[in-house]
Amino acid sequence: MPRISEEEINRVRSKADIAEVIGKYLPLVKRGRNYAAVCPFHNDHDPSLYISTDKQIYKCFVCNAGGNVFTFVQNYEKVSFPEAVIKVAELVNEPLSYSRDAFVNEKYDAKTQNYFKIFNEAIDFLSYQLYSEMATEQLSYLYQRGYSDELIKHFKIGYNPDKDALYRFLKAKGYSEKDLLAINLIRSAPDGFHDSFSRRIIFPIFNYDNQPVAFNGRASYQGQEPKYINTENTEIYVKGNQLYNYHEAKSAAKEAQCVYVVEGVTDVYAFYKAGVKNCVATLGTAMSKEQIRLLKNLHVPIILCYDGDAAGQNANLKNARQLVDNKISCMVVKNTTKLDPDEVIRQNGTEFFLKMISEQEVYIQFFMRAYASKVDFNNYTQKKEYALRMANEIARLTDEFDRQTFFAELSRMTGFETSQLEGLVKEVREPEVKREVEPVAKPAPMPKKSGRTSAEYEVLSQLLNSKQAASYYKEKMGYLPDRSLNDLALSILDYYRKKDKLEIAELLDELSEESQKQLVLYLDENELYSKSYNEQALSEAFSRLKVSLLDESITAIKRQLVVTTDEMKKNELMSKMVSLKKDRIKILQDMQ
Numbered sequence: 158m159p160r161i162s163e164e165e166i167n168r169v170r171s172k173a174d175i176a177e178v179i180g181k182y183l184p185l186v187k188r189g190r191n192y193a194a195v196c197p198f199h200n201d202h203d204p205s206l207y208i209s210t211d212k213q214i215y216k217c218f219v220c221n222a223g224g225n226v227f228t229f230v231q232n233y234e235k236v237s238f239p240e241a242v243i244k245v246a247e248l249v250n251e252p253l254s255y256s257r258d259a260f261v262n263e264k265y266d267a268k269t270q271n272y273f274k275i276f277n278e279a280i281d282f283l284s285y286q287l288y289s290e291m292a293t294e295q296l297s298y299l300y301q302r303g304y305s306d307e308l309i310k311h312f313k314i315g316y317n318p319d320k321d322a323l324y325r326f327l328k329a330k331g332y333s334e335k336d337l338l339a340i341n342l343i344r345s346a347p348d349g350f351h352d353s354f355s356r357r358i359i360f361p362i363f364n365y366d367n368q369p370v371a372f373n374g375r376a377s378y379q380g381q382e383p384k385y386i387n388t389e390n391t392e393i394y395v396k397g398n399q400l401y402n403y404h405e406a407k408s409a410a411k412e413a414q415c416v417y418v419v420e421g422v423t424d425v426y427a428f429y430k431a432g433v434k435n436c437v438a439t440l441g442t443a444m445s446k447e448q449i450r451l452l453k454n455l456h457v458p459i460i461l462c463y464d465g466d467a468a469g470q471n472a473n474l475k476n477a478r479q480l481v482d483n484k485i486s487c488m489v490v491k492n493t494t495k496l497d498p499d500e501v502i503r504q505n506g507t508e509f510f511l512k513m514i515s516e517q518e519v520y521i522q523f524f525m526r527a528y529a530s531k532v533d534f535n536n537y538t539q540k541k542e543y544a545l546r547m548a549n550e551i552a553r554l555t556d557e558f559d560r561q562t563f564f565a566e567l568s569r570m571t572g573f574e575t576s577q578l579e580g581l582v583k584e585v586r587e588p589e590v591k592r593e594v595e596p597v598a599k600p601a602p603m604p605k606k607s608g609r610t611s612a613e614y615e616v617l618s619q620l621l622n623s624k625q626a627a628s629y630y631k632e633k634m635g636y637l638p639d640r641s642l643n644d645l646a647l648s649i650l651d652y653y654r655k656k657d658k659l660e661i662a663e664l665l666d667e668l669s670e671e672s673q674k675q676l677v678l679y680l681d682e683n684e685l686y687s688k689s690y691n692e693q694a695l696s697e698a699f700s701r702l703k704v705s706l707l708d709e710s711i712t713a714i715k716r717q718l719v720v721t722t723d724e725m726k727k728n729e730l731m732s733k734m735v736s737l738k739k740d741r742i743k744i745l746q747d748m749q
């Protein structure tokens with residue numbers, strides 16, 4: 158992991174407003190000066206997650222999830238702390254000084270980095286081959302499709318010649334067959350090893366850290382079947398886990414405030430030809446959970462643009478529905494040409510294409526139009542079935558205004574009254590889709606609050622709220638009996654060496670134990686413990702702690718007395734116990 162300095166971490170934290178960042182992931186409800194949201198960490202229905210803008214922390218009252226802005230991103234996106242810092246920095250446009258190479262070096266293990274290295278060498282070799290005499294036909298095919306040299310270089314398109322050229326090249330470079338097989342660049346046959354992508358035009362696929370992980374290989378001569386082949390699942394590539402061009406499209410999507418989703422690599426090239434860079438491909442018509450997660454993380458509206466044919470339009474329908482179920486705002490390009498994006502450009506020109514992709518329907522419009530084309534509205538049964546299906550679809554919309562608008566539209570299309578249509582909505586709503594984010598590990602339950610523990614909590618609560626309490630504690634007590642709580646107290650004292658006022662959001666990053674973080678959040682909200690310096694309560698807590706320590710010592714002596722036979726030793730223990738009891742009485746008298 159890249160090492161990001163404490164200074165930079167603090168800079169990002171102070172720039173990032175927690176409500177603004179969480180608001181990019183979840184809809185927020187205003188609660189006075191603060192906010193609430195439906196908690197993504199447990200199966201929540203009412204907003205249980207509270208976000209304090211003053212303290213820059215969040216806390217769920219049901220599942221106990223809580224923390225600062227980094228904790229949220231870490232748990233929501235399931236990434237490491239440094240990755241969370243980088244993501245938050247990106248969200249709030251705060252530049253960081255870490256280098257991406259260092260990031261890759263530290264994020265991936267040596268074996269994986271070696272796979273990337275092999276892929277990179279292969280890509281260089283295949284790019285070179287594309288411009289060799291052997292590939293004049295293939296290169297001119299690419300030119301015919303309108304791919305410029307710039308585009309070919311940008312997407313690192315190459316050509317894998319025959320006679321196992323790639324295998325022989327990589328073997329000569331010293332790479333082992335074992336590694337080449339592991340990433341599916343070669344395959345094993347009874348007569349030896351062969352290139353997996355022999356005589357194919359190669360479109361490399363990169364992961365979201367911009368590392369090469371797979372190839373998409375297109376047939377390069379007449380009769381070569383199948384037309385496209387892909388790298389099989391490997392340790393570094395799982396079909397459905399990647400969004401092609403995600404790495405590139407991320408910043409463009411932020412700028413354009415939307416991202417286009419298409420089927421294949423060549424569709425991304427088509428958009429690129431037209432100057433549109435905020436485009437990713439699902440590499441197939443299905444959209445996986447992981448891809449939905451990646452899309453969601455872009456925090457921009459999604460625009461689907463699958464092919465204009467029946468399969469593509471079906472993909473639009475299915476995927477739009479999935480996105481909406483995941484509460485992601487989504488639109489569909491109105492493509493009535495029956496062509497794929499590249500064909501649209503080649504047959505109708507760039508201008509037509511740009512106009513087409515700018516005309517979008519919200520998903521419900523798209524649904525209603527797509528299904529309407531299959532219905533004979535003069536046939537009562539068909540019409541009623543259509544109304545039933547659409548009414549239930551409209552009922553799923555979360556926006557009341559949208560619901561009214563589209564019920565009215567459906568009424569206009571079918572001739573049924575709006576009230577009739579609303580009556581068609583099935584009483585039982587379909588069960589809510591399971592959220593993408595799994596619950597975070599439940600924090601350890603709070604320790605039973607014995608007299609001792611509640612005294613320790615009182616001390617810690619005051620320490621969190623006042624430097625004066627910290628000085629008083631150092632002078633009069635200086636330690637807590639429980640080791641973990643004592644560690645927490647030490648971290649707080651440490652904090653006050655730098656600053657006079659403690660910010661919980663900042664302290665959280667300095668605590669290493671999850672239980673300590675949870676306790677800080679627990680104390681912060683618990684009304685039982687003082688929220689400001691209260692010398693009397695503090696000194697009372699010290700007394701209670703001392704008494705409870707004395708009680709523990711006395712009990713220990715009693716136990717020893719039972720088993721001791723030596724008279725001398727017994728007397729010694731007895732007098733020790735008497736003196737401890739005297740101390741105990743004195744403390745209790747002082748407390749009166």
Ligand SMILES: [Zn+2]
Nearest residue numbers: 196199217220
């Ligand atoms: Zn929760």
